Amino acid sequence: MLHKMLLPLALLLAGTAVPGAGIDNSDLIPAILPDSEVRLEAVPGRSPASPDWVKSLIIVEVNVETASPTGNFSGMEKVLDHLAETGVNGIWLTPINEGVQYGNNGVHTLNRALTNRDKAEERWAVVKQFVDAAHRRNIRVFVDVVSWGVTKTAPLYKEKPEWFSGPAHPAWQGWDWNWKNPELNEWFASRLVDFILLTGADGFRADCAPFSAGYGPYRTARERLLSFGRKIILFGENGSTREKTFDFDQNAFMLPHKKPRMRGDVFMEKNIVDMIKNGEELGWFDGRGAFSENGGNERFYALTLSSHDSAHSDKRGYTAAGNPITFGYGMIFAPFIPIWYIGEEWNNPYSRQIPSYWLWANRIDWRKREENRDFYELVKRMIRIRRQYPEIFEEFPASHRNANILKVQTNHPELLQAYARYRNRSAIFVVPNNGTETAKFRITIPYKETGIGDTDVTVTDLLNEKQLDSGRPEAIEAEIPAGMLGVYLVTMQKK
Numbered sequence: 001m002l003h004k005m006l007l008p009l010a011l012l013l014a015g016t017a018v019p020g021a022g023i024d025n026s027d028l029i030p031a032i033l034p035d036s037e038v039r040l041e042a043v044p045g046r047s048p049a050s051p052d053w054v055k056s057l058i059i060v061e062v063n064v065e066t067a068s069p070t071g072n073f074s075g076m077e078k079v080l081d082h083l084a085e086t087g088v089n090g091i092w093l094t095p096i097n098e099g100v101q102y103g104n105n106g107v108h109t110l111n112r113a114l115t116n117r118d119k120a121e122e123r124w125a126v127v128k129q130f131v132d133a134a135h136r137r138n139i140r141v142f143v144d145v146v147s148w149g150v151t152k153t154a155p156l157y158k159e160k161p162e163w164f165s166g167p168a169h170p171a172w173q174g175w176d177w178n179w180k181n182p183e184l185n186e187w188f189a190s191r192l193v194d195f196i197l198l199t200g201a202d203g204f205r206a207d208c209a210p211f212s213a214g215y216g217p218y219r220t221a222r223e224r225l226l227s228f229g230r231k232i233i234l235f236g237e238n239g240s241t242r243e244k245t246f247d248f249d250q251n252a253f254m255l256p257h258k259k260p261r262m263r264g265d266v267f268m269e270k271n272i273v274d275m276i277k278n279g280e281e282l283g284w285f286d287g288r289g290a291f292s293e294n295g296g297n298e299r300f301y302a303l304t305l306s307s308h309d310s311a312h313s314d315k316r317g318y319t320a321a322g323n324p325i326t327f328g329y330g331m332i333f334a335p336f337i338p339i340w341y342i343g344e345e346w347n348n349p350y351s352r353q354i355p356s357y358w359l360w361a362n363r364i365d366w367r368k369r370e371e372n373r374d375f376y377e378l379v380k381r382m383i384r385i386r387r388q389y390p391e392i393f394e395e396f397p398a399s400h401r402n403a404n405i406l407k408v409q410t411n412h413p414e415l416l417q418a419y420a421r422y423r424n425r426s427a428i429f430v431v432p433n434n435g436t437e438t439a440k441f442r443i444t445i446p447y448k449e450t451g452i453g454d455t456d457v458t459v460t461d462l463l464n465e466k467q468l469d470s471g472r473p474e475a476i477e478a479e480i481p482a483g484m485l486g487v488y489l490v491t492m493q494k495k
Helices: 009-013 054-055 073-086 120-136 155-161 180-198 217-226 272-278 308-315 325-333 366-371 371-387
Strands: 057-061 092-093 140-146 149-151 164-167 172-179 203-207 235-236 302-304 339-342 405-407 418-423 425-431 438-445 458-460 466-471 474-479 484-492
Touching: 057 073, 073 092, 073 371, 120 140, 120 180, 140 180, 180 203, 180 217, 217 339, 272 405, 325 339, 325 371, 325 425, 325 484, 366 371, 425 438, 425 474, 438 484, 466 474, 474 484
Parallel strands: 057 092, 057 339, 092 140, 140 203, 203 235, 302 339
Antiparallel strands: 149 172, 164 172, 405 418, 418 425, 425 484, 438 474, 458 466, 458 484
16 A cells, blocks of 8 residues: 655654645544444453454544643544544543533533533534544544542532432542442433433543442443444443453553552563563552453453553653654554553643643643654654554454564664564564664564465565565564664565
């Protein structure tokens, strides 16, 4: 498949900004089909039957207030166009309910300021129009739903006091739901169903899940929506046992400290292939400093490079911060569903002026996208490679431990582990140079292990769109700048 409007990598690395020019990945985003044409794929006895489109998801988290140039839904066309250009096909909206983000009046409400409408029915219409606009660009919409409770001033607290168990954590300034109340469980599940039917959205990200609400109301909503013909997904915030409810967890990777915290660059410290094959630190954290022995045995796992919590928990804002290895090696090319907070893709500025600054409150500076166009173009190029080879990058076996990834040997064992993703007698090699100097690499080609077999091959540098070799070479010979990664395709020669 031919690229369109590609810039040479040398120009990208030179830092030359080219406003208005560059790669457009919108042509590679899979088309959204009617639910009647979506296939549900199940792993018996474990996760729920997931829509087939989960395999193609690349998700970006967005706060409408700080990302939209207008501060509300009326300016979100710019965000959608940007995501389509990037090659993203999932938008996770931080809460859009009445109130302040993760302390609001409940899932049954919509924010007056974000919709710029006074009447409830008009607010729902605004969100529906946004979802329709996203779907026209083949972008699916997932809305954050808060399950710990409601804010102190929420009318629902006065209307249904029996639904609450008491004051929430002081930091949350609200009232905890009483999830032992069956009436609350039914009401909550029904409101989730209403939300999808009214807006046409594609699912929810469940804040604090599976803690607080557990699985019950989410599973009820999912099953009820399926009876209406809607095939949605649910992903919870924390590692879970799924319970036929959640398709994947937002924070699959958690490093145990005094309390677990998400780290989207965990592979910069540990061997990526070993962690995947062993299920290390993947999945359910038992609260006692240990991970479930069953880690990595589900089908889908996300790698969240950054989220609205990142700055608050790690005190450093964006995770990649313009590092192509962090962005590509651990997330785009590895066998995970990529998730990041909008702005990572062009290294949006992060404000540290406010103590405990949450990333959701950080203003998106669209001018910086042009100033940092070099990094943005490189990110789009990496995403384009992932989109061009779905047979390799959208391969998700029943157990993640059996992912199509293997170690690749190079002449630089002191650097991060190189790896190959492979299928159908082709392999893509991902080779990071996290050293301080440009280095010449000799990358051994494991013909048997990748399934390429005894045949002549063509070796292509995918980032630079250049053929490097052909025939039956023992290794890929390439020079990789410091702080960069090489991405090479080895495929059977066409006759």
